[in-house]
Amino acid sequence: MSARSLFYKLFAGNHTQQIPVCSRILTRQKFHTSAASGKPATSPSTNINGLSRYRKLSVGVIGAGRIATSVHLRNILQHLRLDLKWIIENDVARQRFARDELMLGDEFPFFTSNDRFKLLDDESLDAVFVLTPVETHTEYACDALQRGKPVFVEKPPGVNYTDVKHGYETAEKFQTPLLTGFMRRFDPAVQATVKAVQQGDIGNIHVISLVTRDSPRPSYEFLSSLAKTGCNIFSDLTPHDIDLMVWLTGAERPESIYLTGHAHDPVMKECGEADTVTALLKYRTGVVASINNVSESKYGYDIRFEVFGSEGMAQMDNPRLSSAKLELSSGFRSPRICTSFPDRFSMAFQNELEHFINCVDGTESPLITKEECLMTTEIIDRGTQSFQEGGVVRFQ
Template sequence: MASSERKLGVGICGLGRAGSIHLDNVAKSFDLQLLYVVEFRTEHAQTLLTKYHQDQCEIVSPSDLDKMLSDERVDFVMVCTPTNLHEEQVLKSLNAGKGVFCEKPIAATEEATLNCYKAAESNGKPLFCSFNRRYDPSLRKLYNERSELGQIQMVKMCARDSPFPPIEYLKISGGVFHDCLVHDIDAACWILGEFPKRVYAAAHAHNDAIKEMGDVDTVAAILKFESGALAIIDTSRDSRYGYDQRCEVFGTNGMFLNQNQRPSNMIKEELNGQSMGRMYNSFADRYELSYIQALQHFCRAVKGEESIEISKESTINVSKIATALEESCKKGCEIEVPY
C-alpha cells in the first residue's frame, strides 16, 4: 500500500489524445508526482513536459519500459497507448507491483482481459478500466437519485462526436462500436444495474474514408433488458455543431434529463428570440471534470481507501455487448448477448 503521507509516483504510457489529458491532470495535482512518460516521440513528449513544468519527469522509449517499472517510487502506471499495446503494458506493470489505470479496452480480447485481471488479483494491485462518464458530476447525480424515478423503463443516450477524429486515429480505434458506443453502453448498464439480454443496431457510413475502412459513423442501437427496460443509443462520429452529449432516464414516477454542458449557461432573451452559447466542442472539454474525478477515485484505490468501482464483469460484458451490436449491424437482426 502506498503511504498516504507522500505523493503517489506516476508513469504514463503514451501521450496521444487521452495521455495528454492525463498528463495535464497529474501535473496539476498536489498529491501526484509524474516520474516517467513512455513515448517514442521524444520531441512531442518534451514539449508537453515543458508546457506543464514537469522537469523532474524522465522520458523513456517503449523498449525501455522496464526502467520505469523497476523504479520503486512509481506507485501506478496509466496506460494510454494504442489497444494492441495494452495487454503487454498492463501485465508488465501489474507483475512489477504497480497499480494500473487503463484507457479502454484493457486488452484486445476477452481472454487477454481476463489474464490482466488475474494478474491484478494475484499481485494485489488495482486495475481500473476508465469508463470515465460514470464520474461526470451531472450523470453521477442522476445515478445517485435514480430511485426517485420508480421503475425505470427507458434510458436514452445521445453521443455525437466533435470534432471529426483524425483518419489515422480512426484506423486504430477499433471501430465505432468499441471506440464510442462502449461509453454509452457502460453508462446505461450502470444506471439500470443490469446487462441487456438482446440488442439490435442499424448504422451507416456517410464518410467515404470510414466506409473504405469497413466501419460506420452513424449508429442507432437498442438494448433490451430482463427487467423490461430499454436503452436507446444514438451515436455519430461527426457532429459539426458541437460535442452533443445527452442522457434521459424515464420511469414510473417521472423523468431525469442530463442536458448538454456549455462553457457559459447564460441565456439571451432579445427582440429576435432566445439564444445561448455553443455547447462544448470536444470530449476533453465536456468531460474535463470526469477525467479528474476518475483519477481521484483510482488514487484512493491505490492508497487502499476504497475499492475499484468498475468491475471485471462490467468491463468484459460491455465489450461483449459492443461486439453483439456490431454483429447485429452486419446481419441486420436482433442478437442475444453471449455472457
C-alpha cells in the same frame, strides 16, 4: 446597441471554461472524502496501511498520444501529490510533441516500450498509467500489475472479453488495484442522475436513451489507427454509453442487441467504416435501451441521456459554455455547448484521477468493477457481431 450587437458581445468568440478552477478546489477538498460516496475515507492523514496520505506518489505513464497529452498528463503534472518520473512512448514525433506541449524540458526522461520492465521493477514506483492504443492495454497493464503496481488504464481495458478478463484476474491474483477510465462516472451531473435512478425516484426503469455526438471529429489518421472491427465507432466511442447503461442496469445481462449504421463521410465510406450508428438493446426485465452515436457534430460535443420509468423521468442534458441567456422578441439565444470532451468532462477527469489516487492509497476500491467491464465488453462484442451480420444477436 442593437440586439444583434448585444448578442455577439455576450456570446461570440471562445469562452474560457471555468470548470477547471472549480475542479482544482474540489480536488483538494476530496483528499478527505470518498470519490464514490462523499463519505470520510478512514483518516484524513493516513491510509489503511498507516502511510501518509499526503506523501508524493511516484508515477509513470505509458503512452503519449491524443488522450494523454490533451488530458491525463496535464492533470498528473498539475496534481500536488503526483511526481511524474517518466513517459514511455515509441513514436519520436509524439515524444517531441508532448515535451513541447507540456513544457517538460529537455532533461525529462522518455523511454520506449522495450525499457518498461526495468522501469516497472523500480521499487519506488507507486503507480502506472496505461494510455496506449487499445491492443496493448492488457499486456502493459498486466506487466505492471504483476509487479504490484496499481494501474489506471484508459477504456476499454482490452480488445476483447478474454483480454479484459485476463487483466482483471491478474489484478485479483496480485491484489493490486486496476481502474478502467470510464470518466463519465465521475461527472457530478451524471452521478446525480444515476443516483436518482438507483434510489428509485423514477420507479421501475422502462426506457434508457443515450446520445453521444463527438466534436470535433477525430483525425482520419486516428480513426484509421483503431483496431479493425468493422465498426470502429462502436468499439471506440460507444463504450462510454454502454458503461453508463451497464451502471444504470446493475450490470444486468441483455437479452438481445441490434446495431446498424451508415457512413455519411466519403472518406469514412471509402475506409468501409460507419460514422453514424444506432444500437437497440432489450433486457429480460423489459428495459429497452437505445444508443445513438455520430463521429462529428458541427454544433458541439453533444452528450446526454434520459431514463424513463414507471414514476417519472431522469435526464442529464448538456452544460453550456456560459450561463448567460438572451430573451428577445425574435426568440431565445444561448451560448453553445462545450466544444470537445476535455472541456465537457474536465471536472470528471480530475475527479477520476483523485479516485485513482485513493485506490493507490488503499482508502477506496475501484468504482468500475470487473463484472461491469466484462459486461460492457461483451455488449461491444455482440454489437459488432450484429453490425457485421446485419441482424439481431442474442446473448447466450
